[in-house]
Amino acid sequence: MNGIVTLAQKEAKSAFRDHIFLLITGLFVLLSVISVYIGSSTKNAELQAYHDIVQLLKSQGITSLPSPPVIYPLSVLSNLISYVSMIGSVVAIFLGFESFSGERNNGTLKLIATRPIYRDQIVSGKLLGGGMVIGSLLGVILIFNLVLFILVSGMTPNTSEILRLFSFFLIAFVYMMVFYIATMFVSLKTNDSAFGFMLMMIIWLAISFVLPQLADSQRSFAYALSAAAQTVTQVPSDTVVSKMIELFSPAAQFQSIGKDLLQVIPETADINLGGLLLKQIGGLIEIVIPGLAVLLLSYRAAQKEEVI
Amino acid sequence: MLITENLGKKYGDFSAVENLNLEVKEGSIFGFLGHNGAGKTTTISILTTLILPTSGRASIGGYDVVKDNLKVRNLIGYLPENVTLYGDLSAVENLRFFGKLSGVKNVDASIDDTLKLLEFNEWKNRKVKTYSKGMRQRIGIAQAILHNPKILFLDEPTSGLDPQGTKELRDILLMLNRERGTTIFMNTHLLSEVTKLCTDIGIISKGKLLLADSIKNIEKEFPEEKSLEEIYFKIEGGAI
Numbered sequence: 001m002n003g004i005v006t007l008a009q010k011e012a013k014s015a016f017r018d019h020i021f022l023l024i025t026g027l028f029v030l031l032s033v034i035s036v037y038i039g040s041s042t043k044n045a046e047l048q049a050y051h052d053i054v055q056l057l058k059s060q061g062i063t064s065l066p067s068p069p070v071i072y073p074l075s076v077l078s079n080l081i082s083y084v085s086m087i088g089s090v091v092a093i094f095l096g097f098e099s100f101s102g103e104r105n106n107g108t109l110k111l112i113a114t115r116p117i118y119r120d121q122i123v124s125g126k127l128l129g130g131g132m133v134i135g136s137l138l139g140v141i142l143i144f145n146l147v148l149f150i151l152v153s154g155m156t157p158n159t160s161e162i163l164r165l166f167s168f169f170l171i172a173f174v175y176m177m178v179f180y181i182a183t184m185f186v187s188l189k190t191n192d193s194a195f196g197f198m199l200m201m202i203i204w205l206a207i208s209f210v211l212p213q214l215a216d217s218q219r220s221f222a223y224a225l226s227a228a229a230q231t232v233t234q235v236p237s238d239t240v241v242s243k244m245i246e247l248f249s250p251a252a253q254f255q256s257i258g259k260d261l262l263q264v265i266p267e268t269a270d271i272n273l274g275g276l277l278l279k280q281i282g283g284l285i286e287i288v289i290p291g292l293a294v295l296l297l298s299y300r301a302a303q304k305e306e307v308i
Numbered sequence: 309m310l311i312t313e314n315l316g317k318k319y320g321d322f323s324a325v326e327n328l329n330l331e332v333k334e335g336s337i338f339g340f341l342g343h344n345g346a347g348k349t350t351t352i353s354i355l356t357t358l359i360l361p362t363s364g365r366a367s368i369g370g371y372d373v374v375k376d377n378l379k380v381r382n383l384i385g386y387l388p389e390n391v392t393l394y395g396d397l398s399a400v401e402n403l404r405f406f407g408k409l410s411g412v413k414n415v416d417a418s419i420d421d422t423l424k425l426l427e428f429n430e431w432k433n434r435k436v437k438t439y440s441k442g443m444r445q446r447i448g449i450a451q452a453i454l455h456n457p458k459i460l461f462l463d464e465p466t467s468g469l470d471p472q473g474t475k476e477l478r479d480i481l482l483m484l485n486r487e488r489g490t491t492i493f494m495n496t497h498l499l500s501e502v503t504k505l506c507t508d509i510g511i512i513s514k515g516k517l518l519l520a521d522s523i524k525n526i527e528k529e530f531p532e533e534k535s536l537e538e539i540y541f542k543i544e545g546g547a548i
Contacts, residue, residue, distance in 0.1 A: 006408040010394070017396045107391030111451060114356045115409040116381040305359045 003117035004125040011099070011129025012136075021094055028087045029141055035079035036145045040152035043076055072263035073155045074164055077145060081258035084172040085251050088138075089204055092176040095133055096183030097197040099126050100307065101190055109308055119302045123184075127295070130180040135173060142169050161263075163273050168261040171284070175254045178291035179204070185298045188307055211249035215242040250290060253283035309334040309459055309491045310355065314364035317350050324350040326515045328364065332459075332508065337485055337492040339506035341499070341540060347515040348495040349389070349463055355493070356386045356461050369458055382411075385452035385490075389464040392444060395437030399428065399447045402436055403454055410455040422450045426480060442473030449480055459491040460484065466501055478505055499537045509536075511543055518543050 015021050046069055054065055103109035112122055146165070150156055157165065182203070186196040222239045246252040257280045263269040268276060277284070301307060310332035317325040325347040332338045342348050353359045355366055357377040365372060371379040393402045400419055407415035423429050426446050436444060445465065452460055465481075466474045482505065484490045496502060502509055503523075510520035519526065526539060533539045 002411070003409055006405060010397075010405045013401070014394060014396055106393070106395075107388045108393060110356075110358060110388045111386065111391065111393075111406060112409060113358055114381055114384065114386045115406070116378045116411060117409060118378075308353075308358050 003115070003121050004128055007112070007122060007125025008128035008132055011126055012132045015095055015129075015133045021091075024087070024091050024094055025137055028083065028091055028137070029144065031087065032080055032083050032141050033144050033148060035083065036077055036148050037152055039076035039079060040149055043071055043153055047071065070266070071155075072266070072269045073149075073153070073157050074161050074261070074263040075269075076149060076153060077165070078259070078262050078264045080141075080145065080168070080172075081255055081262060081264070084175065084258070085254055086208060088172060088176045089179040089208065089251070090201075091137065092130070092134060092179035093183045093197065093200045093204060095130055096126075096180045097187055097200060098193045099130070099184045100187040101193040101196055102187075104191060104308070105193070113308050119307075120299050123295075123298050123302045126184055127181070130184070131173075131177060134176045134180065138169050138173055138176070142166075160273065164261045164263070164276075167273060167277070168258060171254065171257055171261070171287070174291070175250065175287055178250060178287060178294075181291050181295050181298065185294045185301065188298055188301045207249050208251040211245055212252045212255070215245040215249070215252060218242040218245060247286060250287045253286045256280065257283050257287075309336075310338075310366070310368050310493065312351075312355075312364065312366040315351070315354065315361050315366050316363035317347075317354060317359065318362045323515045325354070325361075325512075328512075328517050330510055330517065330520055332491060332493055334458075334491055335485070335489055336507045337481070337505055338494065339502040339509040340493065340495045340512065341497065341502060341509055342512040343497065343544075346512045348512060350515075351512070352386075352461050352463050352493070352495055356384055357381055382455070383458045385455070385457035385460040387445075387448045387452045387460075387462045387465060389467055389495075391448050393436045393447060393451070396435060398435055399423070399432045399439075399450070402447060403450055406451040407454045412455050415454075418454050418456075419450075422454050425483075426450055440473075441468050442470070442476065445469060445473065445477060446480070449477070453484060453488075453490065456488065457490065459493060462492065462494045464495055464497070466496070466498060474501070481505060499535075499540055503536050511540060513544055 050066075050069055057065055100109065103112070113119065142165070146157075179200075183196070183200045186199055187193070190196045190199075219237065219239060219242045222242070223237075246256075259265050260268045260271075260276050260280060268279070271279070310330065312328050312330045315325060315328040315330075316323065328347075328351060340348050340351065350359070354361050355368065355373060357373050357380055360374060365374070367373065368380050369383045371383070373380050394405070397405070400423075403419045403422070404415055407418055412418050419432075420429075423432050426449065428443075428446055428450065431439070431443060436447060439447070449465075452462075460481075462481075465477055469477060478501065481492055481494075485492055494506070506523060508520070508522045509526065511518045521529070523536065526536075530539045530542065533542060
């Protein structure tokens with residue numbers, strides 16, 4: 001256990017001294033803070049506009065007033081879903097792409113492997129180190145966003161909303177860890193860090209952009225066919241094929257869960273957390289299972305001689 | 309201290325090491341000589357538990373390198389060829405990391421002792437990436453001896469060092485052997501270093517051990533050859 005913790009501490013220390021990693025992380029934090037500020041200001045403007053209209057109508061003696069806009073507080077943080085999905089995964093890739101290949105190239109992997117620890121402890125140490133960095137990064141973002149949200153919007157989230165927010169960050173952590181684990185596995189299998197990074201960026205592009213867009217295109221196509229057959233629905237909705245495509249995209253699953261948790265979808269904004277997670281259980285499994293599978297493959301790959 | 313019996317390593321049909329029988333005595337400085345690709349690094353990789361042999365066995369301090377690999381790792385120190393360590397960390401941070409991994413109890417005191425021994429205190433808090441090759445090699449030695457190993461494995465330790473750095477490294481190794489009684493197993497192809505440093509040598513070619521004995525005995529065995537270099541080429545030539 002000591003070996004795992006020692007490795008994890010070293011991983012965290014090295015990450016926080018890497019200027020490029022710090023730059024990407026800084027960008028991530030900054031964008032999330034800006035988005036919360038803009039989101040909160042927009043909601044405030046919406047409320048102000050409503051109050052202005054009410055005042056105007058009252059001054060004209062009109063008693064039939066429009067109902068106030070329904071504002072779900074967490075929807076102010078909705079941009080976080082895209083930022084975690086896009087930038088968060090890149091942060092995780094950047095954190096993991098040299099985890100083994102870099103150590104192999106500078107000779108330190110041999111030094112670690114000749115210490116009295118098992119090979120699987122090396123993988124566990126890297127995993128814990130990555131988890132510590134990603135966890136502290138998301139923790140900082142959570143605190144910044146929550147404080148800014150309360151200060152700018154003037155709203156205080158209730159217990160249920162705080163639980164939703166924590167659940168979102170927990171799932172964001174799992175989502176980023178899946179990318180970290182996948183990148184660590186690639187790093188175990190290749191000596192060329194640049195190749196590993198490029199490969200992971202291609203996978204990231206496919207998961208985050210290509211597959212969700214394919215699913216969207218398919219939905220639009222199905223909608224157009226329905227329209228032609230005059231069995232049109234109001235908006236393009238999920239089809240069997242679009243769901244099949246999204247099955248291969250943890251990013252699509254994460255975005256769907258994130259939208260539910262952060263009250264972006266009005267229909268699910270009032271469901272309790274347990275019910276919501278149960279509804280999204282399929283999506284959660286589709287995020288977790290690939291990560292677990294690749295982690296097991298990493299433990300297996302670490303036992304092989306060519307890793308060193 | 310170190311014994312191998314018919315040790316072998318095959319990669320498919322290719323034999324990197326074949327029927328290697330070696331004995332390295334405690335307190336000796338053993339130079340393992342051979343051309344590039346002769347099987348030196350494969351042998352050191354088996355002995356340091358990095359790879360598994362495909363035949364035979366090897367033991368260090370009585371422990372089998374396969375069955376008791378964790379116990380063997382407690383006895384050994386290792387410096388691979390061209391290791392650069394963690395450039396963004398200082399020497400002390402690098403040593404603290406490797407010391408903790410080795411299970412050193414009072415790691416900061418051990419670091420102080422080791423850096424004093426290697427006369428490196430002045431630069432210990434600078435990032436390793438700012439060091440010269442010679443300084444990095446010295447920190448490489450420091451991480452290998454921090455836990456006071458019984459036997460130190462070095463793979464081409466003078467590779468890339470200038471004459472001054474080579475001399476300093478040689479002095480350090482002699483001092484470790486003399487003051488701590490550390491047994492040293494060194495892969496090299498530099499005969500001049502072997503002559504100045506080693507008490508015993510082994511010569512390997514194409515995975516096969518051609519000769520292993522003390523330098524004194526070898527010189528007696530080859531009275532007509534004037535130097536170790538001539539002996540080496542005679543043996544190597546015979547093998548080819």
